[in-house]
Amino acid sequence: MVINLDVTLRDGGYRNNFDFPLDYARHHVRESVAAGIEWIEIGYRNGSFKPRPGIGRTGLGADDYIRALAEVVPPEHLCMIVHPKNITEDDLPRMYEAGARMVRFCLPSGAPEAGLALLARAVDLGFTTTVNITRVSQLDGRRLAELAAMSGDSGADVVYLADSNGSMLPREVSRLVTLVRSVTDAAIGLHAHNNLGLALANAIAAVEAGATWIDSSVLGMGKGPGNLVTEQWLAYLGRGGRTEGHDLGRILALAHRMEGEFAEAAPSLPLPDLVLGHFDLSVEERAKLPQGRISDAFSAARELTATGAR
Amino acid sequence: MVINLDVTLRDGGYRNNFDFPLDYARHHVRESVAAGIEWIEIGYRNGSFKPRPGIGRTGLGADDYIRALAEVVPPEHLCMIVHPKNITEDDLPRMYEAGARMVRFCLPSGAPEAGLALLARAVDLGFTTTVNITRVSQLDGRRLAELAAMSGDSGADVVYLADSNGSMLPREVSRLVTLVRSVTDAAIGLHAHNNLGLALANAIAAVEAGATWIDSSVLGMGKGPGNLVTEQWLAYLGRGGRTEGHDLGRILALAHRMEGEFAEAAPSLPLPDLVLGHFDLSVEERAKLPQGRISDAFSAARELTATGAR
Structure with missing residues (x-):
């Protein structure tokens, strides 16, 4: 824990x-x-x-x-x-x-x-x-x-x-x-x-x-x-099956707001690519993720995984 | 090797x-x-x-x-x-x-x-x-x-x-x-x-x-x-004493040119901070590094280390 x-x-x-x-x-x-x-x-x-x-x-x-x-x-x-x-x-x-x-x-x-x-x-x-x-x-x-x-x-x-x-x-x-x-x-x-x-x-x-x-x-x-980087750390825990009750999508949404709101918040690696890595989806799937709200992209990626895109 | x-x-x-x-x-x-x-x-x-x-x-x-x-x-x-x-x-x-x-x-x-x-x-x-x-x-x-x-x-x-x-x-x-x-x-x-x-x-x-x-x-x-990221990988090898003949300063200069020349080259972590980490210098030393050419910052950081800034 x-x-x-x-x-x-x-x-x-x-x-x-x-x-x-x-x-x-x-x-x-x-x-x-x-x-x-x-x-x-x-x-x-x-x-x-x-x-x-x-x-x-x-x-x-x-x-x-x-x-x-x-x-x-x-x-x-x-x-x-x-x-x-x-x-x-x-x-x-x-x-x-x-x-x-x-x-x-x-x-x-x-x-x-x-x-x-x-x-x-x-x-x-x-x-x-x-x-x-x-x-x-x-x-x-x-x-x-x-x-x-x-x-x-x-x-x-x-x-x-x-x-x-x-x-x-x-x-x-x-x-x-x-x-x-x-x-x-x-x-x-x-x-x-x-x-x-x-x-x-x-x-x-x-x-x-x-x-x-x-x-x-x-x-x-x-x-x-x-x-x-919090979102990378939670993604690591999650990929290893150690979600421990964390809501990665919610943290990604917070990160997305920070990127937009604070000039001092240098973007980390692109958040949609983290979503792909989290669900083991290929880069070709990125075009299928909705733009805009990263939490929507997260949900869509989970759906793609469930339906066998990988 | x-x-x-x-x-x-x-x-x-x-x-x-x-x-x-x-x-x-x-x-x-x-x-x-x-x-x-x-x-x-x-x-x-x-x-x-x-x-x-x-x-x-x-x-x-x-x-x-x-x-x-x-x-x-x-x-x-x-x-x-x-x-x-x-x-x-x-x-x-x-x-x-x-x-x-x-x-x-x-x-x-x-x-x-x-x-x-x-x-x-x-x-x-x-x-x-x-x-x-x-x-x-x-x-x-x-x-x-x-x-x-x-x-x-x-x-x-x-x-x-x-x-x-x-x-x-x-x-x-x-x-x-x-x-x-x-x-x-x-x-x-x-x-x-x-x-x-x-x-x-x-x-x-x-x-x-x-x-x-x-x-x-x-x-x-x-x-x-x-x-x-090449510069992070070489810095890792170098911090572990495995420089193996690599010239990290030269790679940093190449990275610096790429950052300036290619809009598609998203900057990684800031290169001067990598230099500080490589020499185990505190963030307060960053102001002492010359601006501009990153290879000059690298040399200056090496000098600071040699003169006991850490």
């Missing part, structure tokens, strides 16, 4: 200065949850790592923003990410009261103690918690093991390896997942970036090595060249 | 009706070979599977076209692909005389005999040969084993699995490579399409299962959503 966490509104914010319209954010959260994504990371609390001028709502994560999203989905789906230096203990109960149920902590690898104390406080408040260990490709293995063990000891539910530079290979991901599993009982997650086009291969390697939490974003929208 | 085969001018031709300008084709072949790609597939002989009106030079593969490319690279780098129904025995010595040194045969899986007879003739003439088994995702395992065995018996140097629908998962690629290896002594190759974003993961799986020939195209330019 993989637990999927959507980072579009947060990591994608690096592309548009965290300026997602509230209407879109509500739509995104509703559709993602309806499609079976377990957790939606809706933003930073009080800013990202470095101060940025004019930062938008998904970079500030104010109470009223959290509340506006908590109106459209059931509880237990909304999470916030924090740099501990940006928050105080007071932020935690306020985020919980507004409707967030997970907090993710980006810890400075040199001095994680203050952040871990906040994490322990979040655990007490009832939050699900993750520790995100960033730039793992540049971290000494012994330090990584220490940070992971300390995180688990502080009550983190999940320890995330973040391939911030997008430079890791699948075999390195396997090795680090195995290392971290051996020092903590926390679940292991992967946050992949796609610099080398390896985000999908790395996510597969992570899960095969025992990771159970995977971050992704719609169209891969995220910092730099972006993250693991 | 992986033997790399570039399919840009052939499979990419599906995007522009095989109408690459001769100047570009000569540049492409020269730069690819200079960057260490072993074989360049320069086109179909006498048309692709189905007749297409107004098909350009890389879809016809005439003698003078082959000859024009053979002027710019050493022997033993140029290959042609054929549908046996489109050629006669006479085509083989003419292609050889013009400068091609490999012929790849797309065989109809139901009746491969006539094609295999032509293949045996090509072997006699001194060609390196491959059999490309298309749509392997839809082929019965027993038939695949038969075709592979017959191909090896007819003298094929390489049996290629073509994931024409781009629907295969890494574990399926592993299984089929293992199957085919067990029935023939021919080398095994993979021709991947990227419908699900899995071309790179599948190429990795193929090589780990024992395949030694990998097709790719610059920017992934190819039928449908395209092929394995």
Whole structure:
């Protein structure tokens, strides 16, 4: 069982200065949850790592923003990410009261103690918690093991390896997942970036090595060249018979809207071709798919498969 | 040791009706070979599977076209692909005389005999040969084993699995490579399409299962959503210390030119981000890379790495 966490509104914010319209954010959260994504990371609390001028709502994560999203989905789906230096203990109960149920902590690898104390406080408040260990490709293995063990000891539910530079290979991901599993009982997650086009291969390697939490974003929208592409990841799970209740057609519709609405959302591979691959249909069948709504193309492709086009 | 085969001018031709300008084709072949790609597939002989009106030079593969490319690279780098129904025995010595040194045969899986007879003739003439088994995702395992065995018996140097629908998962690629290896002594190759974003993961799986020939195209330019992306594949090999004499910077420069010159060449992930990933540099270093020539950015990134930016 993989637990999927959507980072579009947060990591994608690096592309548009965290300026997602509230209407879109509500739509995104509703559709993602309806499609079976377990957790939606809706933003930073009080800013990202470095101060940025004019930062938008998904970079500030104010109470009223959290509340506006908590109106459209059931509880237990909304999470916030924090740099501990940006928050105080007071932020935690306020985020919980507004409707967030997970907090993710980006810890400075040199001095994680203050952040871990906040994490322990979040655990007490009832939050699900993750520790995100960033730039793992540049971290000494012994330090990584220490940070992971300390995180688990502080009550983190999940320890995330973040391939911030997008430079890791699948075999390195396997090795680090195995290392971290051996020092903590926390679940292991992967946050992949796609610099080398390896985000999908790395996510597969992570899960095969025992990771159970995977971050992704719609169209891969995220910092730099972006993250693991949600629709590709769900298609991979689906091709392998691991649909786990996901609605790929619904996520494709969300991706299609994003392509049209956000200039910063660089299109990934063409969505109709993903539909063909998902149903093992040849490129010649593409002309038979309706134009326009990608969810109609998805339904038509499923129909073609059922009627023996392959 | 992986033997790399570039399919840009052939499979990419599906995007522009095989109408690459001769100047570009000569540049492409020269730069690819200079960057260490072993074989360049320069086109179909006498048309692709189905007749297409107004098909350009890389879809016809005439003698003078082959000859024009053979002027710019050493022997033993140029290959042609054929549908046996489109050629006669006479085509083989003419292609050889013009400068091609490999012929790849797309065989109809139901009746491969006539094609295999032509293949045996090509072997006699001194060609390196491959059999490309298309749509392997839809082929019965027993038939695949038969075709592979017959191909090896007819003298094929390489049996290629073509994931024409781009629907295969890494574990399926592993299984089929293992199957085919067990029935023939021919080398095994993979021709991947990227419908699900899995071309790179599948190429990795193929090589780990024992395949030694990998097709790719610059920017992934190819039928449908395209092929394995050459620059991502070489970056993968390079990150793993398997540079094998490849010049990634040179391929990136070629990709950069293609992005600018061909409207049909959908950009892959941004090339400067690939450079960062290749050198394990953070996204913050991107501002330090020179704009313009990507090969300058590549050199600058190498310099940053050497001076300890990571």
